[in-house]
Amino acid sequence: MLGFVCPLYFSLVYLCQLTDGACEFPSDLRGEWYTTSNGLVTFTNQSISNFKSLIHTSTHTFDCEYIDNGRYITRARIPVLSTSLYDVYFCMSFTKVTETKYLVNYNSDILDFVQERVVGKTVVASSSTLLPAAEACNLTSAIPIGTQEVYVKKGNETSDFITCPDSIASTLDMTLNSDCTGNIVYGMTNPTYLIHTYNSSCASTSLTFTTSGNVSCIYSVLSGFTTYLTVYNMDSSTDETNTYRFLCYVITSSGDQVYLTYHPKICQYNQTSTYVASPGVMAYLVDQYKEATLSDDEVPIALIVGTTVPILLLLGIILFIVYWKIKFRNKINHELEMNARRNWRKLAQHFNITTKHTLGSMEEYANHSKRHKKKKKKKRKTKENSEIVSISSQTDSRRRSVWWDDFSNTIEEHHEPQPWQNQWETFNDPLSKQMMNDDGRKSPSTARSDATVRKIWMNPENTEKVEVDSVWEKVASNFDQLRKAAKPSETLRPR
Known part of the structure; x- marks a missing residue:
């Protein structure tokens, strides 16, 4: 009996911890908020209504079920078929930027068939069991920089605008998807605004995602040399199908050249300044007020000559100095040798014997040889007895x-x-x-x-x-x- 009571007791404690009614959202999150991916939502103490997910076309209300280590586990029961239900979980963590702007991360892996960070489970209508935090928040790798959600409180949008990055705070000629030219971005009119003017052939919302062409910078983060920028579309209304309230830019720049891509809602996990998946758009911009900086494959001949000629001249001067030193040293050595030879000849002349004895006969030669041997013998004896x-x-x-x-x-x-x-x-x-x-x-x-x-x-x-x-x-x-x-x-x- 005791073995049955203990598991039942711990199960009740766990359920009480999950459903104790203490799950309430931060007090600042009361009211209507624009979200980058989920539309205009409304927060109450314990729920989020009008929340749109890619799992279902309709909006739904997500209840705050429990809190685990600062993560809010929310759930909505969505009918998938006429006979089955689907529990959808969002594991949310909130980071306050201002009282009217929050960064929000959905702490779960991307669900493949919807490409959204969400967890789903098929249930029956009578089921009230909740997923534990380890399953509802099944994030296995860190969320890439720039892919976070941005929540902005409705009616306070303008107060949350920020100064746009320096790389686009100018007047730039813009080409979309490498073939749509004649577009201009004005980033100097207002430090928080970007005004786009499009060529008539490029004005399709499939390329611009806006009808007015005016966006405002709302959040920016720098990672290395790459800037992730979230902009707020200033259109009076958006349908979130052709036009979107938020766009996300990935930007890099070099000199007068700016490379960027933009995607509806949030930046994608594999998005770069030169690549983005559909329906994203690639753009190449040239700053009208900066000097041109040529790429590596466009280096002119004059630049090559200007860098190689001085190097060759310097090498030539070094080789000439080395050659001159070697030649000069050889010349000095030759002159010293010649002087030594001349001086030796002069010195030898002072020791020349003026009278040379000739040995006319064999007898004289024999006597001379004997005398020479006696001298050598005497010299040797003198050396041995030098002491x-x-x-x-x-x-x-x-x-x-x-x-x-x-x-x-x-x-x-x-x-x-x-x-x-x-x-x-x-x-x-x-x-x-x-x-x-x-x-x-x-x-x-x-x-x-x-x-x-x-x-x-x-x-x-x-x-x-x-x-x-x-x-x-x-x-x-x-x-x-x-x-x-x-x-x-x-x-x-x-x-």
């Missing part, structure tokens, strides 16, 4: 210096110094390892290490000081011998 080379050889190599006087090919050589000078230089040289006697013989007994020599000459103490003093005495005596050997004209005169 013990005598100080005399080092000083001799230092003394034997030559120089050139402005490339005059004149070579001068210093005369050999006096024996006492050799001894002095040998003793004074910190690198000296041996002494030279007057006869040129080496005296190993006088060899000193580097440290000893530095210690004697830099910081002499005790016995070393005596030795240094004796050296200076020898220096003094040698200077005295030098004065005696000098010429009379070069003798130093006492101060």
Whole structure:
């Protein structure tokens, strides 16, 4: 018994939530309203009368059944055949723009056979069951921008007009469906109005959907570079078959060119500025007050030349600079090479041996070869024993210096110094390892290490000081011998 009572209890709670009488429309929506798709309707607290749907040719009254998350589920029971009934649901959500203008979305998928966002279900006359919100509001994808319904309260139309988009706020030449020319749109007379004048061959309501040609901008939304514009037809009356109270424009522009399509009532989900399903109309407009902007396939030769010639000139200048730099660098390298060769020749001339020895006989050639081999052997031996080379050889190599006087090919050589000078230089040289006697013989007994020599000459103490003093005495005596050997004209005169 308890298992039966619980489901019955929850069913009654759900039905009470759906039919508790709390479903009332917003208070601003009382009275008569123009709708983009459903004619002139009348709102009361809980119903909408004179509501026209594509499911049936007659108008019907839709009752507010319940509210779910801000969505108003309305229902009307429509007789389809003499023996069956059809419950039609509109799941409505209202967005207030002003107190006299609302945006309304029907939150269900498009029903294929009527191309309208509505849900229908066949019922019997005695049925009072309502569809849950998940079925009545079965929207599976977002409603495209521009396809919303617009409700405008009757008698307040002019107060809800808006400024028309800049792309059509001018004077434009208009061509309809690519072949009907001679039409003009005036969008500068009043910022909220568009006045159309049609060629007599284009004045059919199947192309214009209006008899006066005057419309006013009522709602506009921008998505990317595309404008969706809802306009209000200023005709005194419309039949909603040939003429319509509302039209919806999809507009894009580029320079002086404007592309648009318009469709009765609301914009279609697949409508663009260059495509619209029947009975919509395509229009191409050219602004009379803007400079022409050519499309990609109409770019003139002058424009191509004007852009490519400067680029080619710039590339030519860059290539010329690169070529000139390479050529100039090669020229400099060539000149440097030639100068080096000339200087080498001149330098080689200074080292040319003026007397060349000729080897007349085989015996002379053999002797020359032996001498050459001895020199090489001596050179190799000298290199191996470089650490013990005598100080005399080092000083001799230092003394034997030559120089050139402005490339005059004149070579001068210093005369050999006096024996006492050799001894002095040998003793004074910190690198000296041996002494030279007057006869040129080496005296190993006088060899000193580097440290000893530095210690004697830099910081002499005790016995070393005596030795240094004796050296200076020898220096003094040698200077005295030098004065005696000098010429009379070069003798130093006492101060």
